[in-house]
Amino acid sequence: MHNHRHPIHCIVPPHVLEQIATKGSDTQKSLAIDTLKASERMRGQRRALADFSGAVSRFAAVGGKERIIYDAKNGSTLPGTVVRNEGDPDSSDVTVNEAYEGSGATYDLYKNIYGRDSIDNNGMRLDSTVHYKKGYDNAFWDGQQMVYGDGDGELFNRFTIAIDVMGHELTHGVTQFEAKLVYSFQPGALNESMSDVFGSLVKQYSLNQTADAADWLIGQGLLASGVNGVALRSMKEPGTAYDDPVLGKDPQPGHMNDYVNTISDNGGVHINSGIPNHAFYVVATTIGGKAWEKAGQIWYVTLRDKLTSNSNFQDCANLTYQAAAELFGDGSLEQQAVKTGWAEVGIDATTGGTTTPPSGNGCLSSLLRAIGAAPAK
Amino acid sequence: MYVKKIHFERTGGFAGIRLAAEIEVNELPDDQKHEILELLDEMDFDELPEKPGNKMPIPDEFFYSVTVESDSREYKVSGGESSLPQDMAPLLDILGSITKQKMRERK
Numbered sequence: 453m454h455n456h457r458h459p460i461h462c463i464v465p466p467h468v469l470e471q472i473a474t475k476g477s478d479t480q481k482s483l484a485i486d487t488l489k490a491s492e493r494m495r496g497q498r499r500a501l502a503d504f505s506g507a508v509s510r511f512a513a514v515g516g517k518e519r520i521i522y523d524a525k526n527g528s529t530l531p532g533t534v535v536r537n538e539g540d541p542d543s544s545d546v547t548v549n550e551a552y553e554g555s556g557a558t559y560d561l562y563k564n565i566y567g568r569d570s571i572d573n574n575g576m577r578l579d580s581t582v583h584y585k586k587g588y589d590n591a592f593w594d595g596q597q598m599v600y601g602d603g604d605g606e607l608f609n610r611f612t613i614a615i616d617v618m619g620h621e622l623t624h625g626v627t628q629f630e631a632k633l634v635y636s637f638q639p640g641a642l643n644e645s646m647s648d649v650f651g652s653l654v655k656q657y658s659l660n661q662t663a664d665a666a667d668w669l670i671g672q673g674l675l676a677s678g679v680n681g682v683a684l685r686s687m688k689e690p691g692t693a694y695d696d697p698v699l700g701k702d703p704q705p706g707h708m709n710d711y712v713n714t715i716s717d718n719g720g721v722h723i724n725s726g727i728p729n730h731a732f733y734v735v736a737t738t739i740g741g742k743a744w745e746k747a748g749q750i751w752y753v754t755l756r757d758k759l760t761s762n763s764n765f766q767d768c769a770n771l772t773y774q775a776a777a778e779l780f781g782d783g784s785l786e787q788q789a790v791k792t793g794w795a796e797v798g799i800d801a802t803t804g805g806t807t808t809p810p811s812g813n814g815c816l817s818s819l820l821r822a823i824g825a826a827p828a829k
Numbered sequence: 830m831y832v833k834k835i836h837f838e839r840t841g842g843f844a845g846i847r848l849a850a851e852i853e854v855n856e857l858p859d860d861q862k863h864e865i866l867e868l869l870d871e872m873d874f875d876e877l878p879e880k881p882g883n884k885m886p887i888p889d890e891f892f893y894s895v896t897v898e899s900d901s902r903e904y905k906v907s908g909g910e911s912s913l914p915q916d917m918a919p920l921l922d923i924l925g926s927i928t929k930q931k932m933r934e935r936k
Contacts, residue, residue: 528918589842589844590842590843590844590889590890590891591843591889592842592843592887592888592889592890593887593888593889594887594890594911595887604929606929607929608844611843617843620843620889621843621888621889624888624889635885635886635887635888636886640886643888644888647888671843671844674844684843684844684845684846685845697935698929698932698933698935699846699932700846700847703845716838716840716847716892717840717841717845717847717892718841718886718892721841721845722841722842722843722844722845723845
């Protein structure tokens with residue numbers, strides 16, 4: 453891919469471009485729109501760079517699928533030593549191959565189905581480090597790359613074992629560039645749920661499964677052989693993935709009646725994500741067919757264009773309902789399925805909400821209403 | 830610093846599974862006990878702020894909470910893995926494995 457440098461790039465301020473985009477000749481308009489889009493992408497990248505200093509060399513915007521797998525060799529220095537580049541043959545290390553294939557499958561789902569070119573929609577290279585620390589029980593997205601531990605072997609196996617883990621981690625990257633959902637309480641649980649939704653879709657897409665045939669499990673195979681459980685989470689039946697004397701029981705609720713109020717786990721982000729997870733499952737199975745095609749499209753557009761950093765479950769319900777109307781028509785079966793999905797978890801999706809005002813304003817207006825200084829809703 | 834008990838908790842992570850235990854330091858094997866006391870001493874645990882670093886949470890990272898119970902008072906340090914001091918890592922590792930051991934014994 454070429455890096456087009458247009459003469460009006462970097463010189464014309466955005467507000468002038470916006471003027472041209474609305475009032476210029478047709479040629480001027482399309483030129484200005486392209487430039488605005490490009491600078492939007494640049495801004496996204498710059499913001500990410502500013503947020504994560506030292507990342508410059510790793511944001512090689514080459515376009516197309518480019519993966520690098522690093523090996524931390526059980527140390528904690530990131531990214532570690534390069535062990536597989538894009539296009540290299542299989543490694544003798546299964547973990548390296550799983551990270552390579554999993555990030556590739558995630559890239560493919562986003563590119564082929566949603567037209568998104570990598571995490572930043574600008575060809576960002578997908579970097580993964582395997583064998584992080586010794587017996588490390590985790591996988592995470594550090595703002596720049598994916599990191600995978602080997603697990604302790606007693607409770608957890610290696611974290612690359614399930615393809616949806618790679619989809620989950622990369623989707624944290626997508627969320628970072630799009631809705632920027634803050635990682636606590638309901639916005640955090642939505643952030644987690646988006647990662648589970650697209651993680652599961654990566655798995656279903658790679659297996660070419662319909663919604664009915666899919667297992668809807670997150671992290672299948674991750675629990676070590678002695679542990680009583682099939683996976684870490686179940687989108688189909690939240691709360692049923694494991695029940696083990698050492699690890700305890702899967703704490704996920706699948707309905708607002710069972711919402712867990714806690715300050716632990718950043719306000720229960722890995723717990724209450726069961727609620728929007730199950731809503732997605734119901735939407736996808738109600739629509740039928742391949743979940744990534746319609747339900748996935750509705751969720752993707754909502755993540756990309758509609759959710760904002762402080763959106764809560766109700767906002768997400770309203771915004772997916774709205775997205776479904778825009779994509780498939782008002783009153784369409786798809787939109788009805790969205791309503792059904794959220795109703796199943798105790799949330800009434802309506803067209804009323806676009807984005808909620810910041811909670812501060814909400815508090816102020818309800819206070820004003822309470823003291824009679826503002827009209828009742 | 831005299832150490833009676835240590836409360837250890839690890840939450841979050843991709844798995845979202847909570848590990849927690851109350852560790853009676855005097856009931857630990859001698860080598861483990863000495864290693865823990867030495868580590869606490871080296872990092873001046875009793876002088877650490879309760880929440881070191883105020884970084885934004887990293888998706889799926891572990892969140893740790895360590896409370897050391899002395900005779901007179903408690904010292905608590907908590908935070909995301911990336912916001913805690915680097916030299917706490919060996920302590921978190923050893924407390925984590927003791928906790929797993931205790932959780933297995935409990936079952």
